[in-house]
Each structure stands twice: as C-alpha cells, then as structure tokens.
Amino acid sequence: MRARLALAVGGQVCELREVVLSRKPEELRLASAKATVPVLVDTDGRVRDESLDIMLWALQRHDPLNWLPGEDRRADTLQLIKRCDDEFKPQLDRYKYPDRFDLADPCAPRDAGAGFIVELARRLNREPYLSGAHWGLADGAIAPFVRQFAHTDTAWFASQPWPCLQTWLTHFEVSPLFQSVMTKHPPWQPGQAQTLVFG
Numbered sequence: 001m002r003a004r005l006a007l008a009v010g011g012q013v014c015e016l017r018e019v020v021l022s023r024k025p026e027e028l029r030l031a032s033a034k035a036t037v038p039v040l041v042d043t044d045g046r047v048r049d050e051s052l053d054i055m056l057w058a059l060q061r062h063d064p065l066n067w068l069p070g071e072d073r074r075a076d077t078l079q080l081i082k083r084c085d086d087e088f089k090p091q092l093d094r095y096k097y098p099d100r101f102d103l104a105d106p107c108a109p110r111d112a113g114a115g116f117i118v119e120l121a122r123r124l125n126r127e128p129y130l131s132g133a134h135w136g137l138a139d140g141a142i143a144p145f146v147r148q149f150a151h152t153d154t155a156w157f158a159s160q161p162w163p164c165l166q167t168w169l170t171h172f173e174v175s176p177l178f179q180s181v182m183t184k185h186p187p188w189q190p191g192q193a194q195t196l197v198f199g
Contacts, residue, residue, distance in 0.1 A: 004038075012199060095110045
C-alpha cells in the first residue's frame with residue numbers, strides 16, 4: 001500500500017500486476033528471490049523489492065507534494081520508519097493473525113504494538129503530521145500499518161485516548177489519494193493486457 005501511495009504521488013506510470021500470494025505466479029519468483037510484494041522492476045531491469053525503497057525511488061524522481069524530508073528531519077524520519085518496520089510490524093502480524101503464532105495471550109501483541117502507537121500519538125499531539133507541518137514520507141510509510149492495527153479491533157481502537165492520532169488516521173482513510181490506490185484489480189495472468197496505473 002505505501003509503495004502504491006508514493007508511486008501515485010510521484011506520478012510514476014507502472015504496469016500493475018496484482019498478485020494473490022497463495023498463488024504466486026512464476027514471473028514473481030523470477031523477478032525477486034523473496035517472492036513477496038511489492039516488487040518493482042524498472043525499465044532498466046533493476047529490481048526493488050522493499051516497499052520503502054520503492055517509495056524513495058518514486059519520490060526522488062518526482063515529489064510534487066514535498067513528501068521527502070529535509071536534511072533537518074531525514075534521519076529522524078528514516079529512524080521512525082525503521083522502528084515501525086522492525087518493531088511495530090511484527091507485533092501487528094501477531095495481533096492480526098494470532099492463530100499463526102500459537103500465542104498464549106492473543107492480546108500481548110496488541111499491547112506491545114500499542115506502545116509504538118502511543119509514541120505516534122504523542123508526536124501528533126505536537127504537530128499535525130508525523131512529517132511535521134504537512135503529510136509526508138513518515139505519514140505515508142506508517143499510516144497503512146496503523147490502519148491495519150486499528151481495523152483489527154475497531155471498537156478497542158476507538159476507545160483509546162488518542163484523538164489526534166485517530167483524526168490523523170481518518171484524514172488518511174478519506175483522502176482521495178488513499179481511495180485512488182485502493183482500487184481493486186483482478187489477479188494478473190500471463191498474456192493479459194497491461195494495466196497501467198499511477199501516472
């Protein structure tokens with residue numbers, strides 16, 4: 001999702017190949033040994049198979065909304081995203097899919113993940129966005145995961161004392177940008193016509 005957001009912001013025309021992970025096409029495995037999504041194959045054949053790398057690639061080519069942080073915020077932004085990916089995302093996976101992890105206490109990953117959410121809420125109490133005065137890279141990279149966390153138990157999430165964060169998330173969910181990248185596409189099949197998106 002976050003890769004698609006940055007590709008849309010950057011206006012990068014891409015051929016979209018929607019993949020069902022339970023039925024991975026051989027072309028995905030050939031493009032990336034990881035065989036996970038997203039994978040971006042550039043026109044020069046270079047492969048990027050990390051979503052943050054795709055975001056940076058797209059925004060470095062064209063950044064009309066100034067998502068990329070200035071030098072004064074770059075290190076903090078990348079560190080916050082890294083913490084989301086390394087610390088929060090594993091807890092999110094356990095929270096969403098407790099049966100996969102045979103957890104003695106299925107609420108434990110929710111409570112662990114909430115620690116990161118509390119930190120985000122504190123930031124949003126000080127500034128309107130994680131990126132500062134306007135929506136930017138940190139927001140785009142983290143909001144899709146916060147959305148997943150919120151939708152795992154919407155009643156519990158709504159009951160938490162995080163009004164600024166909840167408003168921030170709602171702002172993201174109702175935005176035309178988010179709605180545009182949520183368009184559903186049928187799974188890709190070899191030989192089908194190109195589906196060009198984002199440009």
